[in-house]
Amino acid sequence: MSIDIATARKVAKLARISVPEADLPALASKLTGILGFMEQLNEVDVTGIEPMTSVTPMRLKRRADVVTDGNIQAQILKNAPDAREGFFAVPKVVE
Amino acid sequence: MSANTWTIAAARDALRKGDISAVDLTMSCLTAIDAGDGLNAFVHKTPDIALDQARAADLRIKSGDAPAMCGIPLGIKDLFCTKGVPSQAASRILTGFKPEYESTVTSKLFDAGAVMLGKLNMDEFAMGSSNETSCYGNVINPWKVDGRDLTPGGSSGGSAAAVAGDLCLGATGTDTGGSIRQPAAFTGITGIKPTYGRVSRWGVVAFASSLDQAGPMTKSVRDAAIFLTAMSGHDPKDSTSADLAVPDFEAALSGDIRGKKIGIPKEYRMDGMPAEIETLWSDGIAMMRDAGAEIVDISLPHTKYALPAYYVIAPAEASSNLARYDGVRFGHRATLDAGDGITEMYEKTRAEGFGPEVQRRIMVGTYVLSAGFYDAYYNRARRVRALIKRDFDLAFADGIDAILTPATPSSAFGLGEMANADPVQMYLNDVFTVTVNLAGLPGISVPVGLDSKGLPLGLQLIGRPWEEGDLLNAAYVLERAAGFVAKPVKWW
Numbered sequence: 001m002s003i004d005i006a007t008a009r010k011v012a013k014l015a016r017i018s019v020p021e022a023d024l025p026a027l028a029s030k031l032t033g034i035l036g037f038m039e040q041l042n043e044v045d046v047t048g049i050e051p052m053t054s055v056t057p058m059r060l061k062r063r064a065d066v067v068t069d070g071n072i073q074a075q076i077l078k079n080a081p082d083a084r085e086g087f088f089a090v091p092k093v094v095e
Numbered sequence: 096m097s098a099n100t101w102t103i104a105a106a107r108d109a110l111r112k113g114d115i116s117a118v119d120l121t122m123s124c125l126t127a128i129d130a131g132d133g134l135n136a137f138v139h140k141t142p143d144i145a146l147d148q149a150r151a152a153d154l155r156i157k158s159g160d161a162p163a164m165c166g167i168p169l170g171i172k173d174l175f176c177t178k179g180v181p182s183q184a185a186s187r188i189l190t191g192f193k194p195e196y197e198s199t200v201t202s203k204l205f206d207a208g209a210v211m212l213g214k215l216n217m218d219e220f221a222m223g224s225s226n227e228t229s230c231y232g233n234v235i236n237p238w239k240v241d242g243r244d245l246t247p248g249g250s251s252g253g254s255a256a257a258v259a260g261d262l263c264l265g266a267t268g269t270d271t272g273g274s275i276r277q278p279a280a281f282t283g284i285t286g287i288k289p290t291y292g293r294v295s296r297w298g299v300v301a302f303a304s305s306l307d308q309a310g311p312m313t314k315s316v317r318d319a320a321i322f323l324t325a326m327s328g329h330d331p332k333d334s335t336s337a338d339l340a341v342p343d344f345e346a347a348l349s350g351d352i353r354g355k356k357i358g359i360p361k362e363y364r365m366d367g368m369p370a371e372i373e374t375l376w377s378d379g380i381a382m383m384r385d386a387g388a389e390i391v392d393i394s395l396p397h398t399k400y401a402l403p404a405y406y407v408i409a410p411a412e413a414s415s416n417l418a419r420y421d422g423v424r425f426g427h428r429a430t431l432d433a434g435d436g437i438t439e440m441y442e443k444t445r446a447e448g449f450g451p452e453v454q455r456r457i458m459v460g461t462y463v464l465s466a467g468f469y470d471a472y473y474n475r476a477r478r479v480r481a482l483i484k485r486d487f488d489l490a491f492a493d494g495i496d497a498i499l500t501p502a503t504p505s506s507a508f509g510l511g512e513m514a515n516a517d518p519v520q521m522y523l524n525d526v527f528t529v530t531v532n533l534a535g536l537p538g539i540s541v542p543v544g545l546d547s548k549g550l551p552l553g554l555q556l557i558g559r560p561w562e563e564g565d566l567l568n569a570a571y572v573l574e575r576a577a578g579f580v581a582k583p584v585k586w587w
Binding site: 003007012014018038039040043049050051052055058060072080090093 | 292421428449
């Protein structure tokens with residue numbers, strides 16, 4: 001599978017990483033190399049094999065559906081690049 | 096010998112006997128750390144926290160209530176969230192981030208009285224095998240045999256260099272594809288990745304959640320046993336942590352492996368493997384046989400597919416985990432131009448914040464999870480993963496107790512030497528270790544000898560799930576037989 005420049009641009013967009021147009025050919029070539037390495041997986045007969053979902057077969061624990069914390073607004077906002085009036089602040093989303 | 100060179104076991108015994116105080120022990124490490132800046136291992140030093148913790152440890156030791164790790168000075172990999180102390184995962188995108196909470200692993204260590212000397216360098220988000228992707232710059236291996244600066248391995252390169260260079264008595268590491276075992280082998284120390292679920296992942300910055308496990312990096316197998324006992328245990332805050340009792344791993348070190356079956360997998364004899372690695376492996380086999388183990392040739396037929404499966408699954412999980420770094424809640428946010436909206440904020444923040452290797456892996460993960468490719472790549476890789484795990488299950492069902500393999504395909508290489516290589520060339524460093532993460536098994540790297548250049552080489556033992564005690568005991572036998580005592584000559 002060869003990744004063309006349009007696909008590289010699309011993947012960068014999906015990943016929300018800005019990649020300058022000039023860097024797209026190099027990115028496409030690196031991605032092609034990595035995905036080429038993965039092509040080996042097509043040699044394996046996986047008929048009837050279920051995808052592995054957990055390392056050790058164990059049932060996930062359940063816990064009571066109750067509030068266990070709260071009233072920590074200041075802590076939650078402490079590391080925000082921009083927090084105002086008790087909220088995370090971001091550029092305008094809706095005109 | 097200065098106390099910073101001691102093992103954890105020796106320091107514990109000296110502290111309990113009153114031969115040294117935790118404060119003096121900590122001071123000797125802080126002095127070594129300040130003299131060790133040339134290694135670039137410690138990236139956030141916390142001497143005030145360390146001395147406070149050491150003073151508290153001394154009181155506790157005096158009162159007779161001293162767990163094994165009480166007063167032991169440690170380095171903590173930057174991937175662990177530590178309250179009020181920078182925790183950046185060696186990434187620009189977490190610049191300035193100081194967690195408001197403490198990871199379960201560091202909480203457990205501090206509850207046991209351990210002392211934190213500071214945070215340790217690593218590959219960015221633990222993605223790398225040479226510690227060259229860090230936003231803090233390269234870590235330098237304390238081992239030097241010519242004019243070159245060598246890599247300490249990665250991603251736990253700062254942990255490995257700090258332990259090998261005697262800046263601390265032990266360090267935490269994390270291992271997603273070999274990130275504890277490969278740097279341990281490159282620096283002549285011991286590193287164990289426990290069974291997936293043995294150690295809580297809560298508060299450890301996530302890379303690939305189904306593969307990540309934390310573990311200790313130490314100067315001896317006994318130290319690994321003591322340290323791992325303190326880190327392990329069920330945590331309600333990590334739903335994948337196992338609700339199993341934690342045995343005293345040190346008590347498992349009987350030194351007796353008579354009658355144990357050690358498997359030698361033929362698929363690990365790779366084409367083009369250096370003769371020195373081949374010889375090291377044969378020597379290790381002879382050591383285990385001489386100790387009374389039965390050596391059994393085994394086959395793990397899907398081994399060669401482990402790396403490609405890993406490099407689908409790990410980036411897929413990473414692309415999802417790293418979606419949280421968006422410049423909104425913590426860390427770096429790009430300076431925006433007039434008229435930029437929220438999408439530009441995400442895209443610019445992530446382009447500035449993530450280094451090239453992390454960006455590449457996020458994009459590979461995005462691609463293999465995208466519509467139309469999910470089955471062809473991601474689900475196929477997970478099916479192959481099931482087969483890799485089944486290979487091990489069958490070997491253990493046949494009565495194999497542990498598996499002996501090389502830890503790495505070479506000794507430490509020069510920093511910058513892989514700069515122009517294909518990313519896949521760097522991935523080959525993980526060829527012997529990555530199977531263990533895919534199968535969720537415990538694996539340990541033990542230093543066994545030096546190559547012709549005078550650089551350390553390690554062997555890996557792989558154990559049955561949840562049998563870290565038996566695994567550590569086998570490693571203890573290997574360690575004693577190998578008698579590896581070489582230390583790097585101090586140049587820094």
